[in-house]
Amino acid sequence: MRKVLIFKVLTVLAGVIFLFSGFKATSQSMGLRSKLGSNTITLSLSKNGELHYQVTRRDKIIISDSPLGLNCDDQNFTSGLSVVNVSPIEVRREKYDSKVGSFKTIDHVFERKSITFKNRSGALMIIDLVTGNEGVAFRYRFPDQDKKIRVINNEITGFQIEKNAKGWLQPYNKAGKYTPGYEDFYLKIHPGDSISNPRNPSVGWCMPALFQVNESKNWVLVAESGTDGSYPGCHLQPDSKGGLYKIAFAETDEKYTLPLGENNHPTSSLPWIMPWRVIIVGEQAGDILLSTLITDLAPASKIDDTSWIEPGKATWSWWSHPDDHSPEIYNQFTTLAASFGFSYTLFDAGWEKADKEGGIIAKATSQGVKPMVWGYSAAYFDPEKRKKRFKELAAMGVKGVKIDFWCSDRQEVMACLQSLFEDAAKEHLLVNLHGSTVPRGWHRTWPNFMTAEAVLGTESYFYEPRYPDKAAEQNTVLPFTRNVAGPTDYTPFALTIRKYPRLNTAVHELATAMIYTSGIIHFADSKEVFDSLPVPVRQLLKDMPASWDKTESIVAEPGEQLILSRQKDRLSYIVGINGTNKVVPVKLNLAKYAKGFSKFRVIMEGENPLMSFKTETYPIPSTWQYAFAPKGGFIIQFVNE
Structure with missing residues (x-):
């Protein structure tokens, strides 16, 4: 008994020495390997206390030494760091059902570890590490309790990609009338390349960002997960000299018509938990396409009863009749939805007048079709006005909202979106975001978030002269990039020839409805086109689901083919x-x-x-x-x- 007591005392003393004697960590103690040994993330400290990390898969470098750290208004966590504590490894299982995506049930096991650092002032910063079979992730966390608002002036996080890698990256457009909206082409580049010939002036690169590395033996996708009101949506800086891609915050002028302040830097009181930096890794591009790591890391569902949330297909009149907001055209598309067994119809801009004149909401409901309606972001930004409007819409029989023209990744907008999902859920309303940022695992946390634009979709046949020539290639890149981040409202099946004539075949356009995942598939084109389809195609549209139980990648070559x-x-x-x-x-x-x-x-x-x-x-x-x-x-x- 005495020996046991002595051992316990020695163990406690060792822990005290470990915590307070300037513990010198080894690379092994600051590393975390996935259960099967495929993926490893390892932190290291330089002599100056500068923090770096490295990612390997089967001991081959995926991300080489890359910087970590935060520079705050009152503290600096970019140098002079020392290790305070390394937590035990925790095994965590993430099992959940998804309303939207390539799989109904997701069941993954992860290893987690937290490493606590202190700076020269003694202030603490924790880095949480996660490894799994699909990749690795890390995030920053301030554990102290303090009501004072802190500001992060700079996040130096980087992703060092080998110079011989291939990349598929989308320019991050600077603030404008319709930007940023993640509606540019994915460009095939090499690390270090500058942004060339974007659709709009650009200030960086978007995430997710796709790379083929390790002499083309591995694929890697850099992304975010779990962004909420405590942080802006982030992108990558435009200068990637030497293949180092660094985090950039949303720009100050990303306001559009929203009442945002001048500070574009992250702000919060403490404690403060920041978004996950996600690095998905695989041997095949199909491993990236099928990954659920972004949703695995997002918070679990905050909606207890999700039985009212049903994925489905929708008719949508805007693409074929952009200037016709009459009750007759809206009712025509409601009838079209009913004839194909579609659950939803979307009434776009101008629907309010049509409802007053023709009762389009009631007519949809009477035919068993659930109406969704368009709205303008500024009308849903104020919390009280938003809640009141949602109650009004629900009372009218509306089942979902398409809210457009956000054009911002600012922290205030990220906060608004989380509240919007919550307020909509209380009224049993589904949400579709347009003119918006990419999702970041939000459809797990808020299953009523069904889809988002943030994609160069079929409306581009109206607006972009380069689109017809590049559309097919883009359609075989986006499933490995944008759609991995979350549901994608591509608005497929646009057959009628528009201002910029389509070059993809009709079957290619139809197939995109089954390539992209979206909780509600908004089909483009007119009643006349639907009526002209041969019986097997009509039956396919009737049978086609909007979510999948199981998916397998057969051929996966970004920019080439996808099966x-x-x-x-x-x-x-x-x-x-x-x-x-x-x-x-x-x-x-x-x-x-x-x-x-x-x-x-x-x-x-x-x-x-x-x-x-x-x-x-x-x-x-x-x-x-x-x-x-x-x-x-x-x-x-x-x-x-």
Whole structure:
């Protein structure tokens, strides 16, 4: 008994010495390896107390030594740091169901560790580390209690990418009439390249940012998760000299019409928990596309009863009738939704007058179609006005809101969005954000957040002369970048030729509805186009789900081709798109995906590839060969008939 007591005393004394004697950490003690040993993040301190980290996968460098640290208005955490404590490793399981995405149920195990540092003044900063099979993440945390508002002047976090890597990055547009809105092309670059020929003047690079590293053996996506009202949405600085991409805050002038102040720096009292910096890693690009790491790290659902939240498909009149806000056109699209079994219809700008004149809300409800309505961000920024408006809309029978023109990543906007999701949930309203920032795991925390724009979608056939030529390529990049961040309102199926004529085939456009994930799929185009479709395509639109139980990546080559297997209940599909202007051979083992089915139906290009479809049904072979049309696509549905 005495020996045990002595041992306990010695253990306590050792802990005290560990905490207060200027503990010198080894790289091993400041590292964290995932359970299977694939991914490791390791922190290190220089002689000057400057903090760096490194990420490896199977001991191969993914992110080489990169800076960490924060410079605050009253304290500096960029140098003079020393280790105070390294916590034990904690194993945590994240299991949850997702209303939106490639998988219904997510079940992942992570290792977590927290390392506490102090600066020369004795102030504390904690860095939380996470590792899992899909990548690593870290975040800053101030544990002290203090009501005084602190300001972060600079975050020096960087991501050091090897100079021989390939990258797919989107310019972060400077503040303007419709920017920033994450609506630029993803450019194929090398680390260190400057921003070239963006759609709008730009001040940096967006996250998520995709790279192929380690002599093309690995893929990595740099992103954020869990951003809330305590921090602005961040992007990457424009200067990546030497391949070092550094964090940048939202710009001061990102205000649009919102009543924002002059300070664009993060502010908060203490304690202060900051967003996760997420580094998704895989051997194949498909590993990136299918990753749920961003939502795994986001807070769990704050809505207890989610039974009222239903993913679905919607008709939408704006794309085909942008200037017609009449009750007749809105009612026409409600009837169209009912005829296809779509759950929703979206009444865009001008709907209020149409409802007063023609009762479009009541007519939608009477046909069993749930109406969603458009709104302007400034009308939903004030908390009391927002709550009142949500109550009014819910009383009218509205089931969701599309709120447009945010054009800002400022901290005040991030805070507003979290409150907006919460206020909408109280009235059982779904949320669709447009002219907005990218999601950051929010659809886990607030499952009523169904989708967001933040994408160069099909409205670009009206506005962007370069879009037709680049659209197919972009459609095979965005699933590995933007859509990994969260649900994407791409507004697929835009067949009518607009100001800038489409070059993608009709099947390619149809396939995008099954390539992107969105809690509500807003289908573009007119009743006339829907009515002209052949019966198998009409049936596909009726059957097609808006969320998936299971997804597998078959071919995943950003900017080239993408083929996915998607399953929902008893529905099973293979969908593919070609991002190039070349004919590309395809060879698939269909038997692997056809269990329980006797035949498969293929939807492919018809006689006029731009506008028509052809469908054929075959017995399931062991191998299926096909030729992707230039900028083309195909959809396979497994059937028993």
